[in-house]
Amino acid sequence: MAKRITKISAGVLLATSLLIPQTGAVLAADDSLTTVKVRVAGLNGMxxxxxxxxxxxxxxxxxxxxxxxxxxTAMGALMKLLSEQKLTYEAKTVSFGSYISKIGTLGEKDLNANAGWSVWVNGKAPDISADASEIHDGDEVVWGYYDYTQTLFPQVSFSTTTPAVGESFTVKVTAEQTTYDEEWNPTVTTVDVEGAAVQKAGTAETLWQTGADGVATLKADQPGLLQLEIDKVDQQTGVPQLIRTGRLNLLVGNPNASFTDLQGVDWANESILALAKKGIVIGSGNGEFQPKRPVTRGELTKILALSSGDLNLGGPASFRDVNQNAYQTFIETVVRKGYMSGDKEGTFRPSAGLTREELAVVLVRFAGIEPTSNMQELSFQDRGDVSSWARPFVRAAVEFGLMSGDAEGTFRPHATASRAEVSTAIVNVMNGTNK
Incomplete structure (x- = not known):
């Protein structure tokens, strides 16, 4: 299915942003802001x-x-993160510019005479001071505590980012190492990193460790999102041998996925199982999928984020009812990508459901389709029940095969969308856009 990219009218944008903020008002772009991933990697779990x-x-x-x-700038990115996390800092200004000498309670030379804070932008140390190092959309800014004589910045590659349950796959860890001759001429070589610990994100438990070739062989035992981190610390001195990675996301599939409660939704079975085999949806612990249960807004964000083909998760959005919510990262992701948004009260309502016409808005945005006035008019018996702000999106969803009506020739725009309906619609999008 070819995508049609056209301009949406300003009137439609205004109507949808005012009338359905819960399903994703288009956010106004601010050219003065840059969206980047910022990390601080210290010691002892910091x-x-x-x-x-x-x-x-x-x-x-x-x-x-x-x-x-x-x-x-790289320094500005750090200031933003420290402000949000309520962490203190100390900065010194010298002849070449300014640098960070302390974050929280961890300062330069606290570990040894060679230790301090440094910054990397996209894995490279800038050749100018951090307050002058300009950053751009999509950059990764990493502030790490390191020993400049020992610590390396890792480069990580997986044999696959979509492994299957029970099947082996590998991770390889390398780093650029700089050495100097007697006249201080630098030579940069890529080295394999032995003894790097591969851990589940947020834990200190080493699940795997790289060998002399920098490779570890992994095996996932559960489907779904697998988040890993890679670290290496000298156990005797406490000196970091690697700047700890951020969350490395993989989507573990289950080729043998099945559910016990798909009777009565034969029309959705293929789609549900297709998503389950990719690890995008997972049933309950008793083997049920609950296909007729209303989907929640939080659940939908997870399905959208994992279906997009881009596992770069997270975003700058903040909602007062989402902090520490299980779907927080997925909510931030879909808001950043413009698929959904919160409401004017500053909440996202992750436990609430959404109607079929609201789902149409989300799906059209997810598919990258922009409605136009020349799309076919709806032929459903209840087309008059479709809200005016949703009509262009429902028409686009139907015309592009993302959604359809029922056997009675109705669309049921105000009915609550079920997990089965969402699964079918998401697969329709994926099939039509190669997501």
Whole structure:
């Protein structure tokens, strides 16, 4: 199915943003902000990671000077993260610029004479000071505590990012290492990292470890999203040998997926199982999928995020009813991508359901389709029940085969969407857009 990319009218955008903020008002772009992933990797489990919007920022150095950066910089990204996480810092200004000497309670030389804080942008140390190092959309900014004589910045590759339950796959860890001759001429080589610990994100338990070739062989025992981190620390000295990675996301599929309660939804069985085999949806512990149960907004964000083909999760969105919610990362992701949004009260309502016409809005945005006035008019008997703000999206969803009516020739725009209906619609999008 070819996608049609056209312009949506300003009137439709205004109507949908005012009348259905819960399903994803289009967010106004701010050209002064840059969206980047920011990480702080310290010692003893100190690790913060967040996707943030970074603009102009300022910091205060240890002699009381306030330095303002008029553009998004690596230093500004750190200031934004530290402010959100309520972490303190110390910054020093010298002849070449400013640098961070302390984050939280961890300062330079606390570990040894060679230890301190440094920054990497997309895996490379900038050749200018952090307050002058400009950053751009999609960059990863990492502030790490390191020993400059020992610590390396890792490069990680997997043999597959979509492994299957019970099947082996590999991860390889390498790093660029710089050595100097007697005249201090640098030589950069890529080395395999032996003894790197592969851990589930958020834990200190080593599940696997890389060998002399930098490779570890992994095996996942459960379907769904698998988040890993890779770290290496000298156990005797505490010196980090690698800057700890952020969350590395893989989607584990289950080729043998099945559910015991798909009777009565034969029309959705193939789609439900297709998503389950990819690891996108998972049933309850007793083997049920509950296909007729209304889907919640939180559940939908997870399905959308994992179906998109892009496992770069997270976003700068913040809602007062989402903090520490199980779907928080997925909610942030779909809001960043413009598929859904919160309401004017600053809430997302992750436990609430959504109607079929609201689902149509989400699906059309997820598919990258923009409704136009020349799309075919609806032929359903209840077409008059479709809300005016939803009509262009319902028409687009039907015309592009994302949704359809029932045997009685009705669309049921105000009926609550079920898990079976959502599964079928998501597969329709994936089949039509090669997601």
């Amino acid at each position: 690790h913060e990671e967040k996707v943030l919007n970074v603009g102009s920022a300022s910091f205060t150095n240890t002699v009381g000077e306030t330095i303002t950066m008029q553009k998004p």
